[in-house]
Amino acid sequence: xxxxxxxxxxxxxxxxxxxxxxxxxxxxxxxxxxxxxxxxxxxxxxxxxxxxxxxxxxxxxxxxxxxxxxxxxxxxxxxxxxxxxxxxxxxxxxxxxxxxxxxxxxxxxxxxxxxxxxxxxxxxxxxxxxxxxxxxxxxxxxxxxxxxxxxxxxxxxxxxxxxxxxxxxxxxxxxxxxxxxxxxxxxxxxxxxxxxxxxxxxxxxxxxxxxxxxxxxxxxxxxxxxxxxxxxxxxxxxxxxxxxxxxxxxxxxxxxxxxxxxxxxxxxxxxxxxxxxxxxxxxxxxxxxxxxxxxxxxxxxxxxxxxxxxxxxxxxxxxxxxxxxxxxxxxxxxxxxxxxxxxxxxxxxxxxxxxxxxxxxxxxxxxxxxxxxxxxxxxxxxxxxxxxxxxxxxxxxxxxxxxxxxxxxxxxxxxxxxxxxxxxxxxxxxxxxxxxxxxxxxxxxxxxxxxxxxxxxxxxxxxxxxxxxxxxxxxxxxxxxxxxxxxxxxxxxxxxxxxxxxxxxxxxxxxxxxxxxxxxxxxxxxxxxxxxxxxxxxxxxxxxxxxxxxxxxxxxxxxxxxxxxxxxxxxxxxxxxxxxxxxxxxxxxxxxxxxxxxxxxxxxxxxxxxxxxxxxxxxxxxxxxxxxxxxxxxxxxxxxxxxxxxxxxxxxxxxxxxxxxxxxxxxxxxxxxxxxxxxxxxxxxxxxxxxxxxxxxxxxxxxxxxxxxxxxxxxxxxxxxxxxxxxxxxxxxxxxxxxxxxxxxxxxxxxxxxxxxxxxxxxxxxxxxxxxxxxxxxxxxxxxxxxxxxxxxxxxxxxxxxxxxxxxxxxxxxxxxxxxxxxxxxxxxxxxxxxxxxxxxxxxxxxxxxxxxxxxxxxxxxxxxxxxxxxxxxxxxxxxxxxxxxxxxxxxxxxxxxxxxxxxxxxxxxxxxxxxxxxxxxx
Numbered sequence: 001x002x003x004x005x006x007x008x009x010x011x012x013x014x015x016x017x018x019x020x021x022x023x024x025x026x027x028x029x030x031x032x033x034x035x036x037x038x039x040x041x042x043x044x045x046x047x048x049x050x051x052x053x054x055x056x057x058x059x060x061x062x063x064x065x066x067x068x069x070x071x072x073x074x075x076x077x078x079x080x081x082x083x084x085x086x087x088x089x090x091x092x093x094x095x096x097x098x099x100x101x102x103x104x105x106x107x108x109x110x111x112x113x114x115x116x117x118x119x120x121x122x123x124x125x126x127x128x129x130x131x132x133x134x135x136x137x138x139x140x141x142x143x144x145x146x147x148x149x150x151x152x153x154x155x156x157x158x159x160x161x162x163x164x165x166x167x168x169x170x171x172x173x174x175x176x177x178x179x180x181x182x183x184x185x186x187x188x189x190x191x192x193x194x195x196x197x198x199x200x201x202x203x204x205x206x207x208x209x210x211x212x213x214x215x216x217x218x219x220x221x222x223x224x225x226x227x228x229x230x231x232x233x234x235x236x237x238x239x240x241x242x243x244x245x246x247x248x249x250x251x252x253x254x255x256x257x258x259x260x261x262x263x264x265x266x267x268x269x270x271x272x273x274x275x276x277x278x279x280x281x282x283x284x285x286x287x288x289x290x291x292x293x294x295x296x297x298x299x300x301x302x303x304x305x306x307x308x309x310x311x312x313x314x315x316x317x318x319x320x321x322x323x324x325x326x327x328x329x330x331x332x333x334x335x336x337x338x339x340x341x342x343x344x345x346x347x348x349x350x351x352x353x354x355x356x357x358x359x360x361x362x363x364x365x366x367x368x369x370x371x372x373x374x375x376x377x378x379x380x381x382x383x384x385x386x387x388x389x390x391x392x393x394x395x396x397x398x399x400x401x402x403x404x405x406x407x408x409x410x411x412x413x414x415x416x417x418x419x420x421x422x423x424x425x426x427x428x429x430x431x432x433x434x435x436x437x438x439x440x441x442x443x444x445x446x447x448x449x450x451x452x453x454x455x456x457x458x459x460x461x462x463x464x465x466x467x468x469x470x471x472x473x474x475x476x477x478x479x480x481x482x483x484x485x486x487x488x489x490x491x492x493x494x495x496x497x498x499x500x501x502x503x504x505x506x507x508x509x510x511x512x513x514x515x516x517x518x519x520x521x522x523x524x525x526x527x528x529x530x531x532x533x534x535x536x537x538x539x540x541x542x543x544x545x546x547x548x549x550x551x552x553x554x555x556x557x558x559x560x561x562x563x564x565x566x567x568x569x570x571x572x573x574x575x576x577x578x579x580x581x582x583x584x585x586x587x588x589x590x591x592x593x594x595x596x597x598x599x600x601x602x603x604x605x606x607x608x609x610x611x612x613x614x615x616x617x618x619x620x621x622x623x624x625x626x627x628x629x630x631x632x633x634x635x636x637x638x639x640x641x642x643x644x645x646x647x648x649x650x651x652x653x654x655x656x657x658x659x660x661x662x663x664x665x666x667x668x669x670x671x672x673x674x675x676x677x678x679x680x681x682x683x684x685x686x687x688x689x690x691x692x693x694x695x696x697x698x699x700x701x702x703x704x705x706x707x708x709x710x711x712x713x714x715x716x717x718x719x720x721x722x723x724x725x726x727x728x729x730x731x732x733x734x735x736x737x738x739x740x741x742x743x744x745x746x747x748x749x750x751x752x753x754x755x756x757x758x759x760x761x762x763x764x765x766x767x768x769x770x771x772x773x774x775x776x777x778x779x780x781x782x783x784x785x786x787x788x789x790x791x792x793x794x795x796x797x798x799x800x801x802x803x804x805x806x807x808x809x810x811x812x813x814x815x816x817x818x819x820x821x822x823x824x825x826x827x828x829x830x831x832x833x834x835x836x837x838x839x840x841x842x843x844x845x846x847x848x849x850x851x852x853x854x855x856x857x858x859x860x861x862x863x864x865x866x867x868x869x870x871x872x873x874x875x876x877x878x879x880x881x882x883x884x885x886x887x888x889x890x891x892x893x894x895x896x897x898x899x900x901x902x903x904x905x906x907x908x909x910x911x912x913x914x915x916x917x918x919x920x921x922x923x
Contacts, residue, residue, distance in 0.1 A: 009076060010076075011072060011075045011076035011077070012072065012073070012076045014072035014075070014076075015069060015072050015073075017068075017072075018065055018068060018069060021064070021065060021068050022061060022065055060637065060640055060641075063633060063636065063637055063640070064637060066633060067630050067633045067634055067637065070626050070627075070629055070630040070633070071626070071627070071630050073622075073626050074622075074623045074624075074625075074626030074627045074630065075623075077621070077623050078621075078622040078623065078626065079621055079622065085120070086113070086116070086117055086120075086185060086213055086215055086612050087117055087120040087121060087124075087183070087185070088183070088211050088213070089182050089183025089210055089211045090124075090126070090182050090183070091126065091180075091181070091182020091183065091210070092126065092127045092128070092129060092143060092179055092180075092181050092182045092183075093117075093121050093126055093127070093128045093129070093181070093182065093183050093184075093185065094128075094129045094131065094172075094181040094183070094184045094185070094203075094207075095114060095117060095118070095128060095129070095130050095131070095149065095185050095187075096131040096133065096184065096185070096186040096187065096203065097110065097114055097130070097131065097132055097133070097153070097156065097187045098133050098134065098163055098186075098187060098188050098189035099132050099133065099134045099135070099139075099156055099157070099158050099159055099163070099189075099546070100133070100134045100158065100159055100161055100162045100163040100189050100191065100546070101158060101159065101160050101161060101162060101191070101222075101300050101301040101302045101546050101548075101590055102162065102189045102190050102191025102192075102221045102222055102242070102300060102302060103158050103187075103189035103190075103546070104158040104222070104299055104300040104301065104546040104547050104548075105219065105222050105298070105299045105300055106217050106219050106614070107157075107158050107546075109217070109614045109615065110187055110217070110614060111153060111154070111156070112614075112615050113187060113215055113614045113615040114153045114187065115150055115153060115154075116615045117185055117215075118146045118149050118150045118153065119146070119150075121146045121149075122145070122146030122147060122150075126146070126182070127143050127144065127145065127146075128143070128144060128145065128146050128148075128149040129141065129142075129143045129144075129175065129181070130144075130149045130152050130153065131168065131172070132156055133163040133165050133168060133199075134158070134159035134161060134162075134163040134572065135159070135572060136164070136167060136168070136571075136572045137167055137168060137171050138556075138572070139168075140168065140171050140172065140175070143179065154696045155696050155697060155700075157545065157546060157696075157697055158300075158301075158545075158546025158547065159545075159546050159572065159575065160301035160543070160544040160545055160546050160548070160570065160575050160576045160577075160590055161301075161570045161571060161572065161575055161576070161590065162191060162192065162193040162302075162590075162597070163189075163193075163195070164193070164195055164569075164571065165195045165196065165198075165199035166195055166198070166199070168199065169198075169199060169202045169203075172202075172203070172206060173202075173206060176206040180206075180208065180210070181206065181207055181210050182210050183207075183210050183211050183212070183213075184203055184204075184206070184207040184210060184211075184212040184213070185212075185213045185215060186200065186203065186212070186213070186214050186215070187214075187215045187614075188200070188214060188216060188600050188602075189217070189221075189600075190217055190219065190220055190221035190242065190599060190600070191221035191222070191224075191242050191302065191597060191598075191599070191600075192242075192596070192597075192598055192599060192600040192601070193595065193596045193597065194596040194598070196600035196601060196602075197600065197601035197602075197603075197604070200214070200600075200602070200605060200609075201604065201605060204605055204606045204608075204609055211608065211610065212606075212608065212609045212610070213609070213610045213611070213612055214602065214609060214610070214611050214612070215612050215613065215614055216602075216611055216612070216613065216614075217613075217614050218613060218614070220241070220242065220243070220245060221241065221242035221243070221302075221597075221599065222241075222295070222298050222299070222300040222302050222303055223239055223240075223241050223248065223250060223269070223295050223298060223302075223303060224239070224240050224241065224242075224295075224300075224302035224303060224590070224591050224597055225237060225238065225239060225240075225293055225294070225295065225302070225303060225304065225305040225589075225591065226238055226239075226240045226305075226591045226592060226593045226595070226597070227305070227592070227593050228290075228293050228305050228307060228311070230287060230313055230344075234279050234280055234281040234282070235254070235279070235280040235282060235287055235290065236277050236278070236279050236280075237252055237277065237278045237279075237280070237293050237305070238275070238277055238593070239252070239267060239269070239275065239276045239277070239278065239295075240274060240275050240591070240597060241269060241274050241275075242274075242597055242598050242599050243274060243598060243599050244271075244272045244273055244274040245271070245272075246271055247268070247269065247270055247271040248268070248269045249266060249267060249268040249269070250266070250267055250295055250296060250297070250298070251264055251265070251266055251267070251295070251296035251297070252264065252265050252266070252267050252278045252293065252294070252295060252296065253293070253294050253295075253296050254280060254282075254290050254292070254293055255290070255291060255292040255293075255294065255783075256289045256290065256291050256292075257289075257291040257292075258777050258783070259775060259777045259783025259784070259786065260783075262282070262286055262289060262290060263280050263282060263286070264296065265278050265279075265280060284313060284315070284346055287312075287313055288312045288313060288314075290307055291306065291307055292304065292305070292306055292307065293305045293307070294548060298548065299547055299548070299747065300546070300547065300548055301544045301545065301546055301547065301548040301576060301590045302548075302590050302591055302597075303548060304544060304548035304576075304589075304590065305589050305591075306544075306576070306577070306578060306587040306588075306589055307587060308578065308580075308585055308586050308587040309521065309584065309585065311587075313344060313345060313346060314344075314345050314346070314367070314368035314369065314520055314521070314523065315345070315346045315348070315365060315366070315367040315368060316341055316345040316346065316347050316348075316367050316368065316369045316370070316371060316520055317347075317348050317349075317350055317361075317362035317363075317365055317367040317369075317370045317371070318334050318337050318338070318347060318348070318349045318350070318370075318371045318373065319350050319355070319358045319359060319362050319370060319371070319372050319373070319375070320332070320333060320334050320349070320350075320358075320372075320373045320374075320375075331500060331501075332500065333373035333374060333399065333401075333498060333499035333500045334349050334373060334499075335500075336499055336500050336501070336507040336508070337371055337373065337499050337507075337516075340507065340512055340513045340516050341371075341516060341520070343513065343517075344517050344520070345369075345517075345520055348362070348365060348367070350362045355375065355378075355379065355382055356379060356381050356382050356385075359381075359382045359385050359386065360385065363385055363389050367394070367523075368394065368395065368520060368523035369394060369395040369396070369397060369519070369520040369522075369523040370386070370389065370394065370395075370396050370397070371397045371398075371399070371499075372396065372397065372398045372399065373399045373401070373498075373499045374399055374400065374401025374402065374403050374404055374498060374499070375398070375403060375404070376403035376404055376406065376407035376409065377407040377408065377409045378409070378411050383411050386411060387411075387487060387488075389490070390487040390488055390489075390490035390491065390492060391487060391488025391489060391490060392488070392489060392490065393488075393489040393490045393523065394490045394523050395490055395491045395493060395519060395520065395522050395523035396487075396490070396491070396492050396493070397493045397494075397495070397516075397519055397520075398411075398412065398492075398493070398494045398495070399494075399495045399497070399498055399499040400420070400458065400459040400494070400495060400496050400497055400498060400503070401498045401499075401502075401503075402420075404416075404459060405418075405419055405420035405459050406418075406419070411492070412483075412492070412494050413461075413470050413483040413484050413485035413492050413493065413494050414461040414462065414464060414466075414467055414470055414480075414483050414485070414494075415461065415462040415464070416459050416460065416461055416462065417459070417460040417461070417462055420457055420458060420459050420460070432454040432455060432456040433454065433455050433456075433475040433476050433477055433479075434451065434453065434454055434455075434475070434476045435449055435450060435453040435454075435455070435473070435475060435476070435481065435506070435511070436449070436473075436474045436475050436476040436477070436478065436481075437449060437473070437474055438472065438473050439471055439472050439473070439474075440563070441469070442471075442472035442473070442482075442484070443472065443518040443519065443521070443522060444472055444473055444482075444514075444515055444518060445562070445563040446562075446563030446564065446566065446567075447511065447514055447515070447518075448511075449511075450509055450510070450511045452505070452509065453504065453505060453506050453509050453511060454504060454505060455475055455481065455497055455503065455504040455506070456503065456504065457497070457502070457503035457504070458475075458479065458481070458496045458497050458503060458504075459496050460479060460496070461479075461480050461483055461496070467480065467483070470483045470484060470485055471483050472484055472493075473515070479496075480496060481495070481496055481497065481506075482494065482495055482496065482515070483496070490522075490523060491519075491522050491523070493519055536561070536562050537559040537560065537561055537562075538559055538560050538561070538562055538565065538579035538580040538585070538586055539553075539559045539579065539580070539581075540553035540557045540558075540559065540577060540578075540579055541553075541577070541578040541579055541580055541581065541582075541585050541881065541882075542577055542578045542881060543557065543575050543576065543577030543578075544575065544576045544577050544590065547747060549746075549747075549775075549784070549785075550577075550775060550776070551577075552823055552824075552863070552866060552878050552879055552880075552881055553577075553879050553881075554878070554879075555879075556572070556573060557573060557574070557575065558573050558574060559579065560574055560579050560586075560588065562586060565579065565586045565587075565588055568588065569595070570588060570589075570590055574588065575588075576588050576589055576590040581882065582882060679733060679736065681725070682725055682733075682736045682737065683736055684722065685720070685721065685722030686719065686720075686721050686722065686738065686903075687710075687721060687722040687723065687724055687725055687736075687737060688706045688709070688710060688721060688724045688737065688738075688739055688740075688741065688899070689706075689724060689725050689726070689727045689734075689737040689739070689740045689741070690702035690703065690706055690724060690725075690726060690727070690740065690741040690742070690743070690865070691726075691727060691728075691729060691740060691741070691742040691743070692726040692727065692728055693743060693745055693748040694748055694749065695745055695747070695748055698743055698745055698748075699726065701743075701865055701866055701869045701877065701878070702724075702726075702741060702743055702865045703724060703726065704865075704868075704869040704870060704871065704877060705741075705864070705865030705866065705867070705868035705869040706724035706741060706865065706868070707723060707724055708868045708869060708870045709868045709892065709895045709896075709899075710722070710723065710724060712868075712892045712895070712896065713895075713896055713899060716814075716896060717814065717896065717900070719899075719900075719903070721899075725737075727740065728755075729751060729755040729756070729758055729759050730751070730752060730754065730755040730758070734758065734759070734762040734767060735762060735765060735767065737767065738767065738768065738899075738902050738903055739767075739768050739769075739770060739898070739899060739902045740762070740767065740768070740769045740770070741770045741772065741864075741865060742769055742770065742771050742772065743772050743774055743863075743865060744771060744772065744773045744774065744785045744786075744788055744789045744792075745774075745785060745788075746784035746785050746787070746788045748788075750788070750791070750792070751792060753795055756792060756795045756796050757795075757796070759796065760796040760797065763856035763857060764856070766854070766856075767856070768854055768855065768856055768857065768858065768902045769856070769857050769858070770857075770858045770859075770860070770864070770898065771789055771793075771857060771858070771859045771860075772822070772859075772860050772861065772862070772863060772864055772865065773785040773786045773788075773789050773827075773859075773860070773861040774823075774861065774862075774863040774866065775827075775861050776824035776825075776826040776827055776861050776862065776863075776881070777826075777827060777861045783861075785861075786861065789859070793857075798857060799832045799833065799856070800832070800833040801830045801831065801832060801833060801857075801859065802830065802831065802832075802833040803828035803829065803830055803831075804820065804828065804829045804830075804831050806818070808831065809853065809901060810829070810831065810897055810898065810901050811897070812897075813897045813898075813900040813901040813904065814893070814896050814897050814900045815893040815896065815897055817890070817893060817894060817897055819890070819894075820860065820862070820864075820894040820897075820898075821862055821867070821887055821890050821891050821894060822860065822862030822863045822864035822865075822866060822867040822868075822891050822894070823862065823863040823864070823866035823867040823878055823879075823880055823881060823891070824861070824862050824863055824880075824881045825862060825881075825882070825884075825887060826861070826862070827860050827861030827862045828860075829858060829859070829860045829862075829894075830858065830859040830860070831855040831858055832855035832856065832857070853905045854901065854902055854905045858898065862891075863878075864891060864894065864895060866878045867880060867887070867888055867891035867892075868891060868892065868895060876888065
């Protein structure tokens, strides 16, 4: 229900003066009336019938009392709250905000609710303790004022994790012991990982007798993706929602690493179902390009699932020796290999004809790995082909057998002893050996060692100083089971047992499938080398924010051991994203099938815990309406007095006065003084500008980035720019700025047609706009930010674009540059393409054209402001991707070149030719 509050309630005491006003109005006689001398009145005019009343009419007194009351009420600042008031306590307020991934879809409503709560708290002068649960113990700020808490709330953003609230209670218990809360208000998110109930119960105990309120959203938790798999013919995406409810539907998209759309399908969750699968039947080439699955318009990291290079369904070739196995296909080595590889690879078998022909056929298919089953000594031609294949990044996996044991093969990771070790032989075991351990430095690190795998025969490696480093798996007696060696960019791997069950039962165990999957995942023919090793710490490469968008790694994010990537729970220090490098990375996703995802359990809380809804509408200030109505009633009072005094003798003048008054009332006030001051400030120095998007952290990055770039320009050139200014294309004057930086965010409101028309006029008049999609994507890609940029530019007339040519003036306006990098470096910088057609009709509406050789718009996806942004102490706010030593310096040089290009036009291009011109003049 709605509630009425007052910003200045003491002003209501003015209502006590209404009885005195009534007495004065009633006791005051009407104004004197001028009368002609009676004899003259008989001559000048006949007697009038109108008479002036002795007392003021009661309805006029009531009207004036109403005017006085309205003025008092308007001065008191009445505010209409469209929802029930949430704040109801006294003393310190604890505002606990869940800012996890499931809170992202309705984050604006949550922020508005927190702001409304803090506004009421600030009016009462109460201190505030703000707690952001997804930020962990670091999210518990010090007790502060409501105004400072509002600033912190505006800077908050949803995280890509479900909050782990358990570590918060000890810190809050300690704070409650120092200063007990006077009121606790919690904004729980609709998705929970099982920690909400204990946390809320603990908060209720800390609140004691103080009131506690839960401001609960009416929106269900977003649909999440907890897995993606493929079966050789199709890709299946597994969807899950927090609770079974009403029927729901939506869209599901598959994207590549550049954000280009590969396929999109609808999905439907039936009433009462909390899970659904969506199947995409795609060719292998397209399936291997999939890097991301996402719920369309899900606006949450839970609806995103990242895929790394291990997931790709690689092409694998099996090469076998021709022999009696062909007559026994169900027990042949290639049968076991095909069955083990089928879940994650496209398998081809090359076993007919000569071995050299089989090798050639396998390599021509460009597989990621070639598996060789019990081939003795490779011939010179086969060895050369195999080595060239591995040097390009392929993986050659060999399996032992009688042929290899009897040969003196050298194409193995470590020299082998002649013969094999078997039960009953000279190097016999008394009993079969079990699988012992996996090396922490190999790709099998972290795998559980199966207890049912036994080996009764193997080939032995010659002892050596580096044998331990080359061993990925060992038997219980310490002898190697799998050895490997780096060959160029690829690997040579040897299983010291056969690929069938003659020497061990490893090929029919689950561990064999996972070992092959991890081995094949190392291969990428034609690619660079990949780092492997379970103990290797993978640094963050690209992370997800709470909305599921790619983001640069922030401060405090740590690396993850490769062996732990499959089991670690995403947290504030290890958020979901990609870890590693461009040569090899692993994906950590927000949700796995074994993780809890359910609505928060609000049962069992004390009876005094109240529930309320989020604020979905802003409060309405009724003061302008009160003053406006009082003004209209004053006009009515004047008209009534005029009528009582003898009618309207000057009707036109009265009507004009009424119309002027109404125009003044209905015309919105224009802050001319403020606008003039802002314009004078913009004109006082050469300044860069940025478009305000309404996203607090993005706008702060733009401001800090342009501010730092301005200082860099001042220290490296004669130009001394002023501090940058934020602009709104809808209303601000743009022509006073030479360059406007516009960061694109798909979640920001779409600019209106009028705003884009003003931007088009700005570019036609000689200004330049630098659009930055910040997604490391080419302008032709289909990432969300780039798609938004294309939609924006579709409303205006833009010229043809091209990546900056190597001889463009931008590459030499100050520094000599070949690329224009930012926080990332994968996107080119787009400029206007040259136009040789100069014969346009004068009367024809011209498109945006370059002024003085300057492109009216520049487009990049490298997040330039993110690379420039630094705090007042000079510490940079964002890490770089990939983070080469000179990347940030090159980003600043790119910014300086752009500013000089915008300010000087083709002047710099002409200056390049000055020495040649002077030389010719000298001749």
